[in-house]
Amino acid sequence: MAKLERALTGDFDDVLDRLHEGVMGASMSASYEDGSDYAAGGVRCAVRVYERYSWAGGNRVSMSLTLVGHGRELFLSAITSGGSQAVFFKINTWGEEAFLDTLRAVLDSF
Template identity: 60%
Template sequence: MAKYECRLKGNFNELLNWLHSDIMNGSSSVSYEDGSDIKLGDSSVAVRVYERYSMTGGNRVSMNLTVTGIGEELFVSAITSGGSQAVFFKINTIGEETFLELCRDSVENYIQNQ
């Protein structure tokens, strides 16, 4: 499992669309599995689940992406899992790290373009 979190400022829907586009275009094997959106008062929360094939691990890796926002205050949490082939402990988590990098790079590019 690998995790990335970041606080930033911006537009909630713009960031969500930005991330989705970058993740979907980041690998030919990426698929959007499902998502959930909720608005509670002034706050918004979006959860997205993506999968992609990890050639190094020979399996699929998933990424859970959660974006929360109140006004221009945003928070992103991305967690990847599933890249190991071992039974009792994790080995070869390169696929998870690589998938997470895609999200991290997208967030950093969004911040630079603000």
């Protein structure tokens, strides 16, 4: 498991769209699995789940992305899972970190 969290400022829909396009555009094997949206009391929350093939690990890796916003104040939490071939413990997280790098690149562009 690898995790990336960041507070940022911006338009919720614009940031969510840019994150989605960044993940989908970074890999031919990336797929959007499902998502959920919720809003209450001026707070918005979007959850997105992606998956892609990891050449480094030789397997598939998933990433759960959660964006929470109140006005222009946003918080992103992205967690990857999978990518290890060991039975009882993880022997590598290369594919997971590489998947998160796609988000880092998008976030660095803000």
